[in-house]
Amino acid sequence: MPPLRPLRRLRPFLVVPVSLALLWSASTGSRAAPPAPAPDTVLPLLVSRGGAPAAALLAREGTATRFARAGDGMSRADHFRAGSVTKTFLATVVLQLADEKRLSLSAPVERYLPGLVRGAGNDGRALTLRALLTHTSGLYDFTADTGGTVPVSPLQAVRLALTHPPADRGRYSYSNTNYVLLGLVVEQVTGRSFATEAERRILAPLRLTGTSFPGSRTTLPFPHGRAYAADGSDVTDLDPRVAGAAGELVTTLADLDRFYAALLGGELLPPRRLREMLDTRTAHGSYGMGLFPLKLPCGITVWGHNGRITGSYVRTAATVDGRRVLTFRVNTDTVADPGLEPRLLTAEFCPRTS
Template sequence: MGVHMADDTSATGVTREGDTAVRQVLDAAVREGGVPGILAEIRDGGGQWYGTAGAADTDTCRPRGHGDRFRIGSITKTFTATVLLRLVAEGRLTLEDTVERWLPGMVTGNGHDGSAVTVRRLLDHTSGIHSHTNDQPALSRQASYTPGELVAIALSHPADFPAGTGWAYSNTNYVLAGLIVERVTGRGLAEEIADRLVRPLGLTGTSLPLGADPDLPAPHARHYTRLFSPDPGAPVHDATELETSPYWAAGGMISTVSDLTRFLAALLGGELLGPEQQREMLTMVPTADWLPRASYGLGLSRLVLPSGVPVWGMGGALFGSWSYVYGTRDGSRVVAANINADWVRGRWEDPVGLFTDLLEAGLGPAAGGVQSLD
């Protein structure tokens, strides 16, 4: 159960300051935290470093690999928001357009009002639209779901608050954002993500599955889930093959650590959005009952690490897979990581604690991070 380091035959790049601390967290995640396997990559001006620990497959003890594909959950939101902001830059819609304008009659009832919900309020989670993923019984009634069916599940519940008066994380916001992309362009969201982001950046391991395809392309780790139960004795299930239509534009994508660091470095570095759209994406609003010391922009979050260092990026969790990708404000140093589980034990209360330690090691003071002034 070794950790692959930058100076062995399984890694790339050259060991730099902070990489040793990251390696220690990876090792502890498996030895103390009990995760099956973990994978991380650091990208900066000096190149790329990656490390792994533990197993991709607990039956065969096959180790995790640098090229493993995994489900990235809510990091999908950053891709969806970037596509929408590029359409805004092209003048095809504005952030102040309403849902009612683009999806007439879709958002209404139970306190939901599509004429009061703007594109901006979808992307920064201030819409008040209830999240369909809070109704797991409704998501267990059939094999797959259309985006319209997901919206209907959300609207069967009262709105969380009147649009623009609060903050609540809602996956339905991004289902609606994906539908708006399709209405504006006349093309599928998967095509838009592929043509605007995946192909230009050379993200060869990244995709949004079409339809109800449950397959995870090789190479990949097995995805092990306890169904997010905090009980250490909860049974473990294999969720590698997973029908992800309930998550789609909000959480259905697949990627690799190399693709994620490349994408976020390009995004924060100004390669994907013009100055005005990047400023909009990075305009943060306060969050509620979410990550510690977090604020949220348009598909991108800002965390202040316990050391005081601010970082920008996104995390995502889906059954059997938990991922983070965060970097410096200018994208000059980015860290991406994935565990093929949705639990951790030992000194961490949950995977958020584990990833916080990993970000401190890779982006904090020891790695040259600058403390926040706020």
Template structure:
């Protein structure tokens, strides 16, 4: 689970669906539409899709909440959906050789790798889970139920051996920023994450070589521990607390924490490993608070727009979330910045779990947000991802 230039015309049709209110003029066709098909041709994904959202207002202060209803325009946010996929004849595996000519709108049976990604499909969002967990921790800090400078052992006594250097250096802030020094426990098997309880995940991490405390090193263990802290502080699981604080208020009805449930809610497509194995049925329990989330394109856009617009965190905590100093500019708390070639910086996260890769990015004020996904865990070329984001967020 991890963290534009002019393009030559390519032989690929892309289905576009622009959704806007009847009173609003249709949105211009985003430049990202021309880049999206490269995730299929160059990236070798069976299918790819994006959903972009643009708010009809601009806040005067970055991070400020949306204007009150009586000061908002009656225009609704503009939504734009696009997808690209391989034709049925090429529905074998993401890593097949050659350069097929994908087609849009093909409708093979449900087992076909070329089945297109629908706008409403549910999918596994991997490490995007971390943004939700970080938001809950920061909400608890705003309520003075914990402090980011708290040592982990204040909330989870006995989880770490007192003689370990990690135990003395571990604070909630170091977990949020991936500067704790804890090794990454996360491993995958043929059918997804190796199922471990949170305590087993921590024990696995402690048996591995630690990284340097105070230096950024991405580790899923950090967020598994934060999930345990949420339960200790609130008396509810991280899944229940996140649903109460985020999913329900924002009406993210397509987002859920499946635990060890192996099925995806309907509707959904198929999911494939980079070798072409169907992993649609998957036990994500081993990913836990670091990556078990299921969501939709629209829900992720709505969540990040609300987060960056200041609807989920007070300004003090939102500034802390976006402060990257502790992680040497690499990471904030559950989000990270990416500076695009035009100088624009977008904020968000990516998620990679067996059968799925997804990336959400948004402007600092949350007015513009884009989520794209592919139905394979084939690693997206970072240069290609950057090109897609630049096509969406850089002025033309």
């Protein structure tokens, strides 16, 4: 899903009685827990004002981690659907393949998927892989027709998008179709699915044992809580083909923190390719490649992605060096007060004065 932009400053909030659990840990040994920092006091508002049944966060700085939860039904080890956070994983694989000279970001889509992107004014001969990565292709978002609730194959998703004329090429316009196509490109170049390549190149080296690409599997691995649609119905079981390569990821809080720390810390890409990933000029400042920046009120810019899929909303943000990372999630797909997200990130990353 597209990044949320900072909203207006909110009124001072009232502290409400919401269940809150905190846990600090560090690999360097036990130590006295510090006072609960501001992000953990904002988290309960995702339940009381944001309308989520439950919320949780895991912050990481160096070897230290901090877990907090609000509401009932979430644990630190839970598996959950992460929606468009999948795009960061897929973009990383594409950039690795580019560095291996197995594909070129400047090459047209037509080179890898001949004849596929045609119709209603769309033309794969005029679109590059870079345009797909940066959401500047103009391709229609197939989920605007399916509502993100209808399982489709990658080819069905693309063909559905190609019944619509494109938006202005070169303008930033977020579209899940771009990343479905990138998944097909990875398969064409490697002979293996994007999921298999991501498992081999990312999950195994980083030991992300709680992360998977479920394909058509509708159930979540254990442990997991429940997931709820905006109308309150239980949607824990879901066919991931509603999103495919654009958003099928299942993961955990710890795995997302580890992945973004490793990516931004230079463990997965050489410096040149990481700089390319963080370069937002093609998308006019809105998006890099599978990552987007958010400048906080204190002037600090954090990098990451969010993900919305039926029953789940997730956001990971990190400093550009990956040393500090925060992931939070709610077990529904809508936060009623969108101002709470930038407020939570500001509380985590901006220096606090006494």
